[in-house]
Amino acid sequence: MALDEYQRMRDFAATPEPSGKARGRSRKVQSLQYCIQKHDATRLHYDFRLELDGTLKSWAIPKGPSLDPSVRRLAVHVEDHPLEYATFEGSIPAGHYGAGDVIVWDRGVWIPQGDPQEGYRKGKLKFSLEGEKLAGSWNLVRTHMDGKKEQWFLIKSRDEAAREEGEYDVVTAEPNSVLSDRTLVPRKRGAAKARVAEAPAKPVKAPAKKRTPRRQSDAVKLEGAVPAELPETFKPQLATLVDAVPSGDWRYEIKFDGYRMLARIDAGKVALFTRNGHDWTAKMPQQAAALAGLGLESGWLDGEVVVPNEEGAPDFQALQNAFEAGRSGSILYYLFDVPYLNGMDLRDVPLEQRRAALREVLEGSDSELLRFSEDFTEQPDSILESACQMKLEGLIGKRAGSSYTSRRSSSWVKIKCSNRQEFIIVGYTEPKGTRTGFGALLLGLHDDSGKLLYAGKVGTGFNQATLKSLHKQLKKLETDKSPLAKPAPAADVRGAQWLKPELMCEVAYAEMTRQGVVRHSVFHGLRSDKPADAITHERAKPASRSSKAEQRQTDPIGSGRIKISSPERVIDPSSGITKIELARFYAQIAPWVLPQLRARPLALVRAPEGITGELFFQKHADKLAIPHITQLDPALDPKHGALLVIDSTEALVGAAQMGTIELHSWNAVAPELEHPDRFVLDLDPDPALPWKSMLEATQLTQTLLDEIGLTSFLKTSGGKGIHIVVPLDPVHDWSEVKAFSQAIAKYLAKLLPSHFSAVSGPKNRVGRIFIDYLRNSRGASTVAPYSVRAREGLPVSVPIHREELAGLKGANLWTVRNLLERLQELGDDDPWADMTRVRQTITAQMRERLGMST
DSSP, rough: EEEEEHHHHOOTTOOOOOOOOOSSSSOOSSEEEEEEEEEEESEEEEEEEETTTTTTEEEETTTTSSSSTTTTTEEEEEEEEGGGGGOOEEEEEEEEOEEEEEEEEEEEEEESSSOHHHHHHHHHHHHHEEEOOOOEEEEEEEOOOSSSSSSEEEEOOOSSTTTOTTOOOOOHOSSSSSSEEEEEBOOSSSSSOOOOOOOOOOOOOOSOOOOOOOOSSSSSSSSEEEEOOOOOOOOEEEEEEEESSSSEEEEEEEEEEEEEEEEEEETTEEEEEETTOBBBBGHHHHHHHHHHTTTTEEEEEEEEOOHHHHHBBHHHHHHHHHHHTTTEEEEEEEEEEEEEETTTETTOOOOOHHHHHHHHHHHTTOOTTTEEOEEEEEHHHHHHHHHHHHTTEEEEEETTTOOSSSSSSEEEEEEEEOEEEEEEEEEEEEOOTTSSSSOEEEEEEOOTOEEEEEEEOOEEEOHHHHHHHHHHHHHTEESSSSSSSSSSOOHHHTEEEEEEHHHHHEEEEEEOOTOEESSSSSEEEEEOOGGGGGOOHHHHOOHHHHHHHHHHHTTTTTSSSOOSSSTTTTETTTTTEHHHHHHHHHHHHHHHHHHHTOOEEEEEEEOOOTTOOOOEEEEEETSOOOTTOOOOOOOOOOTTOOOOOOOSSHHHHHHHHHTTEEEESSSTTTTOTTSOOOEEEEEEEOTOOOOOHHHHHHHHHHHHHHHHHOOEEEOOOOOEEEEEEEOOOOTTTTTHHHHHHHHHHHHHHHTTTTTEOOSSSSGGGEEEEHHGGGSSSSSSOOEEETBBOTTTBBBBBBBBBBBGGGGOOSSSOBBTHHHHHHHHHHHHHHHTGGEEEEOOOHHHHHHHHTOOOO
């Protein structure tokens, strides 16, 4: 079968499926891929697809694969699909061929046993699978049964991967996508068809009390509701962090400072689950009882639990205290959505109608513990200003008419309040690692009685020039005695150099604790327009025009210090991300990325016409001047032009203005360019390999590094692979480090030749993972932490905790549009925080363990 049949059956102007017509660049040599897609069409079924001769040969399996060799699964041969279909997930519109939702249930590589073309032609394919869910040997056998399409059987062979179906049903046990957080809940089928529900969403049992007047009409319409079984588990919709109120028709709610909580109600039984699926019913018995009192037949309700302070604002610390003390009676459950209700799936019902149904449900409660999260119709800027004045976290915006999606979505956004004020500099800590000048500034504020108290510290927001000039000013104010009226936490000020309290700075921060200590702080500059004794904790007040203008002065784009030409030019057609969006992203992540770039020579990947145009590297400043970028002393690299360094927000934004997308950094820091301070192992997989192969390879490599005595750190590549970074004391030369990293690659390739390759080139990587050690040469570079990648969706290379690895779904999860959300959630929990404190060298014993000659 050719793709013309696939294309003839579909209208690509209406369906999101790939057309298969734009082949683009030639496909690299790699293993043969397979995928299984779970497809909720007229009937829920599984589409089994094997790559062969440039297309995906496809079979529809009504019941899905079985690991039991005694079970034969019917597989109906259907039209070939394009290779791009292997990663397709989405919803095929009603009225079109295959209408319904599609997820990638499994994917990986398939290895034919014998000639696959001959086996396919004869109707007898024997092969092994290496996937996320399926493994071992399998058979596809054509039958002689009559039918409009060929009838085949998919049969599992008897091997270590086989399981009796009564013992383990893989389809039931693992229902979700391997590419995303999506799952499919089968619709009820037969006579009960999808329809508009005209009846109000009332409880089954009417409460025996006087009802409050309805705010909605007597009939709550639920357009798009369909009958459905209540799923056992459910993932909530998550909001995307944005830096401004979006345009369009939105509904706004208060962003609560609490815990996200989902309630499952089934035949009177109530269970409460956290966002990550942990059962917290026992921790909130009174809330569970109040929900049971609603008398619902069934449902999933979505909301947030909070404990208010004396002013009525949510208090996160009080919430934690309530859980620890077992005082659930003080916890309020604010409900804002109802994706399932009384046997109906409401996820495709417009937002306003779902919330009207929820309001109707809650009118049946006499409990003060259940609250409806009201929305607001005033101007969002005014609402945000009021929310910030009340010390609330910010706002949640939900697009009018939007559906409910169990993942992070742009139809829900969150806009956070930010805090900013002056502090007195009372001391500083010593620098660590490659940092110069000082580590962090210790901050102080006067209380109402005039006593100078410790207010936390700030260690980000500095560039190299600031560190140098500020350190000179600090040296002049050094003193042996702490200027604070009360002792500061010993862990914060251990080894600190105290200062006379005369110098002031402006700092932005996410929040201030009850003890008056700032969290998630960023340095914004020195202040000299106020006397030090006037610096106290500023109380929240409405934002004025002057304060907004003042905030813009710290933004190189908003302040006009850097003009972005062609700001609306689309850089990535797949996501619609524009040049101005990329520039703003780099400005926003400056506090995270600048410490990773400081004093490191860079190579820039520039794409003046976007990622679909020509890409080229720039290592020196002679090709094109970039605003605010720094050049190293030419004497450090006399045979070439001056090397580039980015050490300020302005330089980051300037690079984006000149078409830069990717930032690649050396493994050395100036001026010690002849002695690398780290080496990198880039695990580069055959693209067809399942993701679990990458996880296993990373864990094996880190285990080897552990055994030989080297501490290592991880980051996603932003593409297919993982980068393992090993910090070193800068005492070795480049040849030593490269030879050692190559020895690691060769050792693993010899130990597990079916998994690893130490030889570059696509042919050597087929079915394996190439351990790329070649980035450890002088002048070579690796994509920097927090750098954007010039790929579809503009993913970002992101540092991760070692403990996060097993739960990752891919190396390109974080993008320009969602990375800030992760950084906000991590707060001070930097996955690479300990890297600068690691002191290690390559020893003779390590070389001997790897079989190197000493």
